[in-house]
Amino acid sequence: xxxxxxxxxxxxxxxxxxxxxxxxxxxxxxxxxxxxxxxxxxxxxxxxxxxxxxxxxxxxxxxxxxxxxxxxxxxxxxxxxxxxxxxxxxxxxxxxxxxxxxxxxxxxxxxxxxxxxxxxxxxxxxxxxxxxxxxxxxxxxxxxxxxxxxxxxxxxxxxxxxxxxxxxxxxxxxxxxxxxxxxxxxxxxxxxxxxxxxxxxxxxxxxxxxxxxxxxxxxxxxxxxxxxxxxxxxxxxxxxxxxxxxxxxxxxxxxxxxxxxxxxxxxxxxxxxxxxxxxxxxxxxxxxxxxxxxxxxxxxxxxxxxxxxxxxxxxxxxxxxxxxxxxxxxxxxxxxxxxxxxxxxxxxxxxxxxxxxxxxxxxxxxxxxxxxxxxxxxxxxxxxxxxxxxxxxxxxxxxxxxxxxxxxxxxxxxxxxxxxxxxxxxxxxxxxxxxxxxxxxxxxxxxxxxxx
Numbered sequence: 001x002x003x004x005x006x007x008x009x010x011x012x013x014x015x016x017x018x019x020x021x022x023x024x025x026x027x028x029x030x031x032x033x034x035x036x037x038x039x040x041x042x043x044x045x046x047x048x049x050x051x052x053x054x055x056x057x058x059x060x061x062x063x064x065x066x067x068x069x070x071x072x073x074x075x076x077x078x079x080x081x082x083x084x085x086x087x088x089x090x091x092x093x094x095x096x097x098x099x100x101x102x103x104x105x106x107x108x109x110x111x112x113x114x115x116x117x118x119x120x121x122x123x124x125x126x127x128x129x130x131x132x133x134x135x136x137x138x139x140x141x142x143x144x145x146x147x148x149x150x151x152x153x154x155x156x157x158x159x160x161x162x163x164x165x166x167x168x169x170x171x172x173x174x175x176x177x178x179x180x181x182x183x184x185x186x187x188x189x190x191x192x193x194x195x196x197x198x199x200x201x202x203x204x205x206x207x208x209x210x211x212x213x214x215x216x217x218x219x220x221x222x223x224x225x226x227x228x229x230x231x232x233x234x235x236x237x238x239x240x241x242x243x244x245x246x247x248x249x250x251x252x253x254x255x256x257x258x259x260x261x262x263x264x265x266x267x268x269x270x271x272x273x274x275x276x277x278x279x280x281x282x283x284x285x286x287x288x289x290x291x292x293x294x295x296x297x298x299x300x301x302x303x304x305x306x307x308x309x310x311x312x313x314x315x316x317x318x319x320x321x322x323x324x325x326x327x328x329x330x331x332x333x334x335x336x337x338x339x340x341x342x343x344x345x346x347x348x349x350x351x352x353x354x355x356x357x358x359x360x361x362x363x364x365x366x367x368x369x370x371x372x373x374x375x376x377x378x379x380x381x382x383x384x385x386x387x388x389x390x391x392x393x394x395x396x397x398x399x400x401x402x403x404x405x406x407x408x409x410x411x412x413x414x415x416x417x418x419x420x421x422x423x424x425x426x427x428x429x430x431x432x433x434x435x436x437x438x439x440x441x442x443x444x445x446x447x448x449x450x451x452x
Contacts, residue, residue, distance in 0.1 A: 003158070003159025005081075005296050006299050006305055011315040014293070017161045017296070018285075018289050018291075018292040018319075020161040021165075021288040021292055023165045024161070024164050025284040025287050027165065036051060036273065038179045038183060039051050040274065040343055041342070043183070045267070046127055050127040050130030050190055051134050051193065052270060052276070053258065053273075055254075055258065055273060056254035056258035057117060057118070057258075059247070059251045060248050060252065060255055061106065061248075062142075062145055063247030063251050064244040064247055065103075066247060067244035067248070068240040068241065068244035069240070070149070070153050070243055071242065072095035072150065072240045073156065073295075074157070074239050074379060074384075075236060075239060076154060076219075077157040077158070077302065078298045078301060078302035080157060080159075081300060081301065082303060088218065089219070089225045090232050091232055091235075091236060092154060093225055093227070095154075095240075097233070098233060098236055102146065106142050107142040110139040114139060118131055120259075121258060122259050122263060127266060127269070130189065130190045131190075133189070133194070134191065135194070137195055138198065141197070141201065144205050148204050151164075151209050151211075155216065155219075157295060159295070159299075163211055167204045167208055167211070168204050170207065172200070174200045175199075182196055238384070239379075242388040243379055243384050245388055246384075246387050246391035249392055249395045250394045250421075252399075253394055253397065253399050254398055256402035256403065258272075260401075261411070261414050264410065264411060268411050270350055271411070272411075273342075274339060275353070275357030275415075277342070279418075282331065282361075282362070282365075285320070286323075286373075290372030290373060291376060292316070292376075293316055293377040293380060294380040297377045297380025298380040300312070301380065304444050306444060309377065313377055317369055317373055320366070320369030321366050321369055323365075327365055328359075328362040328365060331362040332359055335354065335355040336355060339354040356411070357414070360415035360419065361415070363419065364418075364422055364423070367422040370422075374432075375390050377433070381436055383432075386435075390429050391425075393428050394422070397417070397420045397421035397425075398418070398420075398421050401417035401420060
């Protein structure tokens with residue numbers, strides 16, 4: 001089940017690991033995509049806008065959960081690469097304790113302050129109630145979000161990127177069935193879509209947990225390893241919290257941008273919603289490459305094989321660039337057909353905005369390749385705070401778009417906000433990569449003279 005990424009061809013390893021990761025991400029996006037499609041087709045444009053008005057807030061909170069869990073798994077990958085399985089299991093145990101604490105605090109805080117935040121985001125009155133009903137249920141499900149992301153991250157940390165995909169496939173089918181049942185048969189509206197998402201992710205999380213218990217003895221802490229350890233908890237927080245904040249800081253810019261789009265009216269919100277959902281599907285390969293590089297860098301750093309880091313990043317950027325060209329061609333020729341999955345053909349203005357959004361983003365997928373591969377590789381080496389700073393650059397770019405460009409230029413500025421953010425992040429990340437590789441090489445030479 002486990003996979004050692006410290007030996008063998010970097011290109012083959014990265015491709016072999018990232019393809020199952022990609023399938024998992026596609027299934028995960030299918031949750032949101034199916035919700036959006038069913039809501040748009042069955043409940044109308046206003047309901048679609050209600051769900052879309054919460055997307056950036058959703059990313060702000062759920063993205064933090066994902067980032068924290070990914071960060072918690074990096075010391076596990078490093079210990080696995082170093083062959084220190086006792087230390088690995090201590091990190092697992094303390095990661096579980098921290099996940100429980102974080103999930104309780106975050107659930108309580110988000111549910112309490114949900115309405116004021118939606119008001120602060122200038123959510124249009126005609127979609128406010130639907131937006132609240134949807135997002136508050138998603139927030140109530142934060143514990144199951146932690147359950148799935150923590151378990152799946154641990155499984156991937158020891159080289160198994162396939163198993164979580166199987167469970168997500170099951171959950172995706174369940175999600176579709178529950179969407180139809182709760183929205184059509186029980187008339188639950190947008191709340192039904194949220195309930196379906198939470199239940200489905202809970203099922204996938206439980207399946208991952210049961211699989212770890214049954215199959216991954218290496219991840220099961222012994223009795224003496226389960227105790228809370230401040231040293232290990234601090235190391236996990238030092239890795240996980242910056243990664244979580246990176247997502248959240250990036251999302252703050254998205255919240256500002258979403259607030260600006262909200263002022264353009266429900267039709268623009270609906271177009272942004274559909275465009276973003278489609279765009280997230282197209283960008284799954286970049287996320288898969290990024291997550292793969294975190295595990296790859298973590299294991300190779302733990303093994304002291306820094307020469308493999310450069311080969312890995314070159315292979316990853318090459319694969320991402322090839323896909324970027326293919327994705328742009330697909331969005332250019334088929335964006336109108338894809339838009340029909342969300343809105344009726346009569347909504348010509350919304351369809352035109354969706355097309356503009358997709359092509360505007362697609363033109364800049366190569367810079368996005370650099371963002372994901374370099375940022376996650378830096379995190380895998382242990383430099384989470386550098387990746388956090390890249391998130392600050394993205395936040396500033398989206399903030400400028402939201403405060404300045406959207407009010408002046410309208411929806412087209414919203415379409416180019418993410419490309420601007422990716423370019424700004426790259427300006428920081430490219431030199432940061434060379435610094436981090438040099439710094440880690442120096443650290444390893446000091447701790448192991450044989451590497452000199």
